[in-house]
Amino acid sequence: MIADPPRIPEPIRTTCPYCGVGCGVLATPDGLGGIVVKGDPDHPANRGRLCSKGSALGETLGLHDRLLSPRVHGAEVSWDSALDLVAGRLSRVIAEHGPDAVAFYVSGQMLTEDYYVANKLMKGFIGSANIDTNSRLCMASSVAGHRRAFGTDTVPGLYEDLELADLVVLTGANLAWCHPVLYQRLAAARSARPDMRVVVIDPRRTATCDLADLHLPISPGSDAALFNVLLAAIADRGALNTGYLTQVNGLEPALRAARATDPGLTGLDPGLIARFTALWIGAEKVVTVYSQGINQSTHGTDNVSAILNCHLATGRIGRPGMGPFSVTGQPNAMGGREVGGLANMLACHLELENPGHRAAVQSFWASPTMAERPGLKAVDMFRAVADGRIKAIWIIHTNPVVSMPEADLVAAALQACPFVVVSDVTDQTDTARLAHVLLPAQAWGEKEGTASNSERTISRQRRLLPAPGQAREDWRILAQVATRMGFGPAFAWPDAAAIFAEHAALSGIAGGLGSDFDISGLAGLAAQDYADLTPFTWPRHARRSGGRFFATGQFHTPDGRGRMIPVTPERPEPRDPGHPFRLNTGRIRDQWHTMTRTARAPRLNQHLAEPFVEIHPADATRLGIGADDLVQVGNALGQVILRAQITERVQPGDLFAPIHWTGETASAARVDILVPGAVDPISGQPASKSARVALARYPAAWHGFAVSARKPGEPGGYWSRNRTEAGWRMELAGTDRPEDWLAFARDLFALNDAQPSIVTDARRGLVRLAFHDGPRLIAALYTGPAPLALARDFLAAQIGQPAPAQVLAGVPTGDQPDQGPILCACLNVGLHRIQAAIASGQARSVAELGALLGAGTNCGSCRSDLSALLGRHLAREPA
Ligand SMILES: Nc1nc2c(c(=O)[nH]1)N[C@H]1C(S)=C(S)[C@@H](COP(=O)(O)OP(=O)(O)OC[C@H]3O[C@@H](n4cnc5c(=O)[nH]c(N)nc54)[C@H](O)[C@@H]3O)O[C@H]1N2
Ligand SMILES: Nc1nc2c(c(=O)[nH]1)N[C@H]1C(S)=C(S)[C@@H](COP(=O)(O)OP(=O)(O)OC[C@H]3O[C@@H](n4cnc5c(=O)[nH]c(N)nc54)[C@H](O)[C@@H]3O)O[C@H]1N2
Ligand code: SF4
Ligand SMILES: [Mo]
Numbered sequence: 053m054i055a056d057p058p059r060i061p062e063p064i065r066t067t068c069p070y071c072g073v074g075c076g077v078l079a080t081p082d083g084l085g086g087i088v089v090k091g092d093p094d095h096p097a098n099r100g101r102l103c104s105k106g107s108a109l110g111e112t113l114g115l116h117d118r119l120l121s122p123r124v125h126g127a128e129v130s131w132d133s134a135l136d137l138v139a140g141r142l143s144r145v146i147a148e149h150g151p152d153a154v155a156f157y158v159s160g161q162m163l164t165e166d167y168y169v170a171n172k173l174m175k176g177f178i179g180s181a182n183i184d185t186n187s188r189l190c191m192a193s194s195v196a197g198h199r200r201a202f203g204t205d206t207v208p209g210l211y212e213d214l215e216l217a218d219l220v221v222l223t224g225a226n227l228a229w230c231h232p233v234l235y236q237r238l239a240a241a242r243s244a245r246p247d248m249r250v251v252v253i254d255p256r257r258t259a260t261c262d263l264a265d266l267h268l269p270i271s272p273g274s275d276a277a278l279f280n281v282l283l284a285a286i287a288d289r290g291a292l293n294t295g296y297l298t299q300v301n302g303l304e305p306a307l308r309a310a311r312a313t314d315p316g317l318t319g320l321d322p323g324l325i326a327r328f329t330a331l332w333i334g335a336e337k338v339v340t341v342y343s344q345g346i347n348q349s350t351h352g353t354d355n356v357s358a359i360l361n362c363h364l365a366t367g368r369i370g371r372p373g374m375g376p377f378s379v380t381g382q383p384n385a386m387g388g389r390e391v392g393g394l395a396n397m398l399a400c401h402l403e404l405e406n407p408g409h410r411a412a413v414q415s416f417w418a419s420p421t422m423a424e425r426p427g428l429k430a431v432d433m434f435r436a437v438a439d440g441r442i443k444a445i446w447i448i449h450t451n452p453v454v455s456m457p458e459a460d461l462v463a464a465a466l467q468a469c470p471f472v473v474v475s476d477v478t479d480q481t482d483t484a485r486l487a488h489v490l491l492p493a494q495a496w497g498e499k500e501g502t503a504s505n506s507e508r509t510i511s512r513q514r515r516l517l518p519a520p521g522q523a524r525e526d527w528r529i530l531a532q533v534a535t536r537m538g539f540g541p542a543f544a545w546p547d548a549a550a551i552f553a554e555h556a557a558l559s560g561i562a563g564g565l566g567s568d569f570d571i572s573g574l575a576g577l578a579a580q581d582y583a584d585l586t587p588f589t590w591p592r593h594a595r596r597s598g599g600r601f602f603a604t605g606q607f608h609t610p611d612g613r614g615r616m617i618p619v620t621p622e623r624p625e626p627r628d629p630g631h632p633f634r635l636n637t638g639r640i641r642d643q644w645h646t647m648t649r650t651a652r653a654p655r656l657n658q659h660l661a662e663p664f665v666e667i668h669p670a671d672a673t674r675l676g677i678g679a680d681d682l683v684q685v686g687n688a689l690g691q692v693i694l695r696a697q698i699t700e701r702v703q704p705g706d707l708f709a710p711i712h713w714t715g716e717t718a719s720a721a722r723v724d725i726l727v728p729g730a731v732d733p734i735s736g737q738p739a740s741k742s743a744r745v746a747l748a749r750y751p752a753a754w755h756g757f758a759v760s761a762r763k764p765g766e767p768g769g770y771w772s773r774n775r776t777e778a779g780w781r782m783e784l785a786g787t788d789r790p791e792d793w794l795a796f797a798r799d800l801f802a803l804n805d806a807q808p809s810i811v812t813d814a815r816r817g818l819v820r821l822a823f824h825d826g827p828r829l830i831a832a833l834y835t836g837p838a839p840l841a842l843a844r845d846f847l848a849a850q851i852g853q854p855a856p857a858q859v860l861a862g863v864p865t866g867d868q869p870d871q872g873p874i875l876c877a878c879l880n881v882g883l884h885r886i887q888a889a890i891a892s893g894q895a896r897s898v899a900e901l902g903a904l905l906g907a908g909t910n911c912g913s914c915r916s917d918l919s920a921l922l923g924r925h926l927a928r929e930p931a
Contacts, residue, residue: 066514068102073097096509111654113517122134139537165527176417188431190382205401209376218249219250221250229259256706276619287310291366300616302616361616384504396426457724457729457738459727639712663772665694756834769786832859
């Protein structure tokens with residue numbers, strides 16, 4: 053008898069849940085509860101490519117740390133009692149204090165269907181607009197800038213414009229790390245067309261600069277001045293597009309403001325500015341890409357307007373290879389804007405303050421009470437929680453105790469709030485810890501829905517695995533609360549498909565009112581068609597499908613014309629001698645925000661394992677800060693402790709720290725506790741990139757490193773910890789040296805009576821302890837008076853192994869070479885192997901390194917690091 057051949061499961065097409073590039077993913081269930089992930093070759097965003105985070109999706113799906121049942125004050129309860137409690141409390145607060153006493157704080161990572169339901173409930177049924185989203189911290193200035201210029205929040209271009217352009221300008225955007233697949237598309241286009249030019253504008257020298265012909269290390273906050281100088285030069289060189297300008301109002305005042313701008317504000321060498329303006333004016337096909345370096349500012353909206361002005365003045369918009377391009381951060385930042393996620397918008401790009409728009413939505417929803425005034429924007433919302441105006445808040449799919457400015461004040465506000473509900477996939481977050489009610493949400497891969505990427509392409513996320521425990525879809529939880537509040541008929545969808553169809557139908561009404569967002573071509577979509585939906589770019593209705601906007605004008609303003617806006621750049625604040633440094637903040641390649649998902653994949657923890665701050669060598673020398681020292685960064689709002697990275701990537705007086713570390717992953721590394729709540733007056737977006745801080749060396753009396761099979765505890769002093777393949781690793785330090793290292797270690801590892809092997813070197817002040825279970829290593833602690841030089845990856849890999857005696861030496865034996873820090877996270881290739889291959893002459897190019905070691909051949913995110921290593925080696929070689 054011949055056995056049936058094993059069934060090969062079909063891959064399921066879905067979409068990556070991380071950045072706004074919105075890559076298509078082919079996920080194949082492995083039959084063991086996991087999935088195997090590949091890039092979808094048919095998805096228009098990525099055509100098969102994935103970055104390191106997308107490639108590691110399969111490793112993030114384990115159920116450790118998952119929230120699997122509803123909880124009230126920490127105790128498990130049934131869904132019925134949790135939902136009754138939430139609906140009852142919200143209704144009571146509304147009855148006693150009015151609808152504005154409740155608030156929802158939601159996220160650009162929710163699926164469109166979830167987001168639509170949250171908005172419908174708050175704006176159309178509770179009758180308040182106190183719903184805002186973390187997109188306020190992210191895209192609000194772009195939204196406001198688009199609406200000022202175009203009348204609607206429209207991203208005019210497509211990704212292929214970056215490939216078709218002759219010049220791509222990237223400002224305030226570290227594309228190599230934050231939109232890696234779009235960066236790869238750009239890099240590929242540039243190597244195919246060597247005439248193409250790339251300019252990067254960033255106060256920091258980022259990984260993206262590796263692709264740049266020109267890097268402008270601009271003074272922080274001065275982009276509006278630079279683009280004003282460009283606008284004046286466009287006019288002076290006769291590059292205004294007078295034909296197109298018949299479609300645009302406001303040239304004269306914008307030009308006057310531009311001519312009045314002092315180029316010195318940019319801090320740039322005049323020669324560099326001249327090269328930039330010459331390149332920009334000389335290339336008709338120019339795309340200006342921008343992101344958080346532009347948006348996150350007290351004048352973010354003006355920054356955006358200054359960029360849009362240059363494209364409007366030259367008519368370089370909406371045609372192949374041309375246009376301003378605001379890249380969205382979160383996977384569904386664009387979708388959130390479509391459903392009206394911001395406190396001043398309605399669904400389908402309609403405006404809350406426009407009575408005609410309001411009436412149309414109200415009649416479509418058959419809603420009893422529509423919000424009439426914009427609600428509180430994120431920073432004001434948490435202030436209203438703090439001062440008691442808001443008495444109940446529901447936080448969904450975001451972690452504001454880490455990501456909001458004034459993060460400690462946000463924590464205090466939630467602590468003081470009478471009723472806090474959090475929907476999350478884990479209870480291990482700084483925000484979830486402050487919830488009265490915790491609701492378990494289904495995660496990526498467990499639910500159905502859609503998301504819209506930076507180029508307006510709507511793609512399906514599909515269920516790959518059964519939902520674990522009692523987790524439910526975010527939209528369903530919202531609808532079940534709405535039903536219990538008495539709004540049942542309006543929230544009675546059987547599935548996500550029905551919500552999508554309703555949203556599409558409403559977009560047709562919006563289209564009739566002049567909205568750009570019209571997908572009414574899908575209004576009657578049946579469940580099966582939704583199941584089969586392939587990626588498409590909006591708009592999609594009877595008259596139009598996909599494509600670019602504004603090539604021939606036709607703006608969504610009352611007179612149909614675009615608007616240039618006069619921008620008067622802010623003068624920089626004088627330096628504050630008590631807080632002489634400017635703290636710039638942002639992202640690293642392999643982590644996603646507050647790390648609740650990416651840090652579950654050990655290989656993503658290897659690229660940059662510890663919270664750090666970049667410091668210019670001149671500042672470090674002046675303050676006596678050495679390589680690998682710990683430093684304190686602080687101001688009146690608080691203080692964090694980070695590892696010094698001394699580098700010329702930052703300018704003197706500037707610091708850069710990543711935003712990813714939380715109270716879960718480090719003792720004191722939530723950088724947003726230092727960011728004041730100063731916002732752009734138009735968009736309400738906080739200035740997250742320019743906190744004023746002081747810097748000093750952390751006076752550590754001892755340093756430590758630990759590896760452990762189980763999650764180590766949280767001792768006093770400094771620590772940061774992350775997951776490894778075999779367990780955990782941890783960095784430690786403190787100002788007071790513990791008297792009794794054995795007691796300290798037992799406490800740290802919760803190994804009360806265990807007897808370790810101990811090595812001490814009294815002369816050098818070193819103490820090392822290793823705990824075994826039988827022959828296997830279960831924990832080890834290394835301590836000394838200075839930062840420790842150890843083979844960290846080697847030690848982390850010894851957990852669970854019959855560890856060699858050398859484990860206490862902290863270095864590997866001959867047959868277990870130490871890889872060094874991992875550069876290529878996808879193929880797990882470490883620095884030492886790469887250096888050896890280069891030094892031996894076996895690899896003389898990035899391609900040869902790939903052929904030899906595999907490094908850089910999957911997602912490509914590390915290729916810039918590889919070429920830097922090669923460059924350094926070749927520079928040393930005799931000619
Ligand atoms: N790996 C990874 N990728 C991500 C994310 C992630 O968490 N991890 N998050 C996603 C999200 S939500 C977002 S919003 C995007 C953000 O994507 P980006 O905006 O590209 O990322 P950031 O690192 O926040 O900031 C970009 C750059 O702005 C620079 N900058 C600071 N001040 C100024 C200034 O005054 N002028 C100029 N020109 N530049 C300045 C910073 O030095 C930094 O290099 O990334 C998305 N992609
Ligand atoms: N200083 C500084 N601060 C910043 C920024 C900066 O550049 N500098 N950037 C800002 C920007 S642009 C952004 S976008 C924000 C991001 O900041 P946040 O949105 O706060 O960060 P995340 O870690 O993405 O939070 C998402 C939360 O949702 C949970 N989650 C995951 N999947 C699901 C799900 O399916 N359902 C539900 N209900 N929950 C889920 C995760 O576990 C996590 O707790 O940070 C902002 N803060
Ligand atoms: S670039 Fe990376 S993180 Fe962004 S969507 Fe694509 S695979 Fe996901
Ligand atoms: Mo973002």
